[in-house]
Amino acid sequence: SAAGVLVCLLEYPRSKRKKGSTMERCGQKYLTAVVKLFGPLTRNYYIRAVLHAALAVPAGFLLSTILGTVCLGIASGIYLLAAVRGEEWRPIEQKPRERPQVGGTIKQPPSNPPPRPPPDARKKQPEVGG
Secondary structure, three states, X not given: OHHHHHHHHHHOOOOOOOXXXXXXXXXXXXXXXXXXXXXXXXXXXXXXXXXXXXXXHHHOOOHHHHHHHHHHHXXXXXXXXXXXXXXXXXXXXXXXXXXXXXXXXXXXXXXXXXXXXXXHXXXXXXXXXO
């Protein structure tokens, strides 16, 4: 069960994507600090692949934990493939929100007047009925 807690603590914080945005999990920032504390031991996917494979070996001897063994083996393979492709775990850093300046967003007022319909279309149409 200690191995399960270790895997959960290691897997809960999401990594930042290379492109696009990544939604942070609830309470992830606290575990991100712990994962960052261990540096390359938790950031490198080769080390994660070896760790998952090592945790899968003792669990494979009991029939009741064989499903967990399969899951850890698959996770180890996925981490190995990601490491070969050059990926690593990167923390999601919160950017400070910039407040837009009220006068700074309007650069130049429009120089042309808004488009208007031709004069004959502006005349009020007489209502039919009565």
